[in-house]
Amino acid sequence: MPAQLNATAINCSLSAKGRESSTDAMIAVLAEEFAAQDVTVSAPIRIAAHTVKWGVSSNEGDGDEWPRIREQILAADILIFGTPIWMGQPSSVAKLVLERMDAFLDETDEQGRMPSYSKVAVAAIVGNEDGAHHVCSQLFQALNDVGWTIPAVGGCYWVGEAMGSTDFKDLEHRPRMISKTAKMVAANATHLAGLLKKSPYPG
Amino acid sequence: MPAQLNATAINCSLSAKGRESSTDAMIAVLAEEFAAQDVTVSAPIRIAAHTVKWGVSSNEGDGDEWPRIREQILAADILIFGTPIWMGQPSSVAKLVLERMDAFLDETDEQGRMPSYSKVAVAAIVGNEDGAHHVCSQLFQALNDVGWTIPAVGGCYWVGEAMGSTDFKDLEHRPRMISKTAKMVAANATHLAGLLKKSPYPG
């Protein structure tokens, strides 16, 4: 019997407000496909709604809510890293989260393994227009630096035509290619996370 | 009376064939707007139709056609750098051209100025989907490293919706935003190239 797997989703929108975001909408598409793989996905953690301090340590002191978010992320087998695109780049909030994970480099166990080892990360990216491949490149490089494994086809994204302003959450129909890609991302991530859960990196 | 300015356009398509390319189509949009500014634009140089050798010098020996292309580029006041997007990144041909310009670093005059100094570069970018901002970032950084100046709003691009496959050259109508941006790029590049032609960087 395969191990039961779970995923934590984070939403790096610039907005703290609870209202519907396109990033949430993309995370929801992936969550559906993860559910079809019997993976439980947490309600997305809206980073901007929390006090996450700037820094590169795991605890930046008084009032810093990163330690709790960090715990939720590391309690899961899979990380769904959701971010909007701004100026063709990941959001500043996404960058903030990556910087806080920089601390993993110094938090290795006796086998030299970071706390993210044997865990899988995937990307959920939305923007009005252009930038998704670049955001993937930035997330994959930084996440991989600090120990995450990236499954085949590790990103699902939507952007509209160049210089457009349509929001993913306002699309009347979910594009067929998005559904197809989300299914691949979820299937690959689940398979890989299952393998690594049973047989973690030896370090 | 303002100085007469001219521009050289290069097309970094992967295809050597003479057939219509979307990159040529985008260069043509910019050329129209440059013409409206009284700037003469060369017929695009299709790099892949020439033997441009790999390397980082200005002459890689027998049969290398870069020296002649280099001369055409440096004879103009403005460079229109056209490239398609492949995998969200500039084409390998674009990268090849940039690498050949790396030689500029060692070709400074007695005031320490590279041959590209006081010249202006702009980008013409097309793809089926996603990648234009990143291509701008790669071109601007590398071109700027080797002496080119980037005018305000130095790039014009088109890409379709995520994971799509429409070609720019097959669009029935030119998007209004593309025309507007091309006009800005051409106006800004022309103004700046005119200023730098009259008053070059002192070094």
Added chain:
Amino acid sequence: MPAQLNATAINCSLSAKGRESSTDAMIAVLAEEFAAQDVTVSAPIRIAAHTVKWGVSSNEGDGDEWPRIREQILAADILIFGTPIWMGQPSSVAKLVLERMDAFLDETDEQGRMPSYSKVAVAAIVGNEDGAHHVCSQLFQALNDVGWTIPAVGGCYWVGEAMGSTDFKDLEHRPRMISKTAKMVAANATHLAGLLKKSPYPG
């Protein structure tokens, strides 16, 4: 007589504290060279010491200190954009500043010019190791998108050997190449800003 020019420097360190930062040290190297060009440089604005809210508008409401910083930036002819490198990328604070400038796109005058038009931006970048070219690419693309002009050789940077941990501020001697590059950056930026101050982009 050339116009008197001034520059505003921003420091996008993750730290709010007033203590010496390597980014400040690099800004100081550039400031010396700008002073030699008769350009007045402000004391660096430490962004993290201010409440700059997440968003893409010029005023995010109650307590947002961006409006005043924005004013200081736009009062100058030259922007010295200082950022440390984290994970091979610009700091989240740098990204935050760029996102706030996204509002420039909607703040055009009757000639379609953003408030950053005819102003020049340069980069001051430091890190323990690796990432400076990429940071340049991210800054140049985003700044250029929102109207800034990038002079020839628009970035000065220092990083140590791969996987090292030396800080720029702790170097015993200023590397000769850093001094040489800073001089070029300052001379080129000053020349270009002077031209654009006398003859702004017509729009």
Added chain:
Amino acid sequence: MPAQLNATAINCSLSAKGRESSTDAMIAVLAEEFAAQDVTVSAPIRIAAHTVKWGVSSNEGDGDEWPRIREQILAADILIFGTPIWMGQPSSVAKLVLERMDAFLDETDEQGRMPSYSKVAVAAIVGNEDGAHHVCSQLFQALNDVGWTIPAVGGCYWVGEAMGSTDFKDLEHRPRMISKTAKMVAANATHLAGLLKKSPYPG
């Protein structure tokens, strides 16, 4: 008994010549560590010594040597993707190889799996100075797009101090951090490739 694994190494140097390259030197460091994991590593394929045509198909016709290289790459469980850094970016030869792999998107089996599925890719990167993280980001994003899996800590790199000109192959001693990182990269890649060989992605 674990499956016997093998790796193919490619060297995307701009030079076709057989002489020692720094990229080869970095591949050799990784090959030693892979050997310690009982993984057989091929002699590096020097791409520039072959006629690899521009394009995005798996066979660009007469004289194209990509089909044979493609076969060697796909015959292995692990790809060691070696590239030098030029202008802070991957070499044009590296980009050419990635573009040829774009064809994988259309070469899926009946379960929708690309030929690269269940195979692992790692990066071996060298430069005189700066650019390794960015090269990782470009390789990881593009390779992942076309089906490769990236193990935890999937890149090993060396660059010298900013604006320096030392070559990796000329270092008197191998930096301790390089040895340590190479060991991690090889151990993680081997573990992951072993898991995926026994239990491929189901598609």
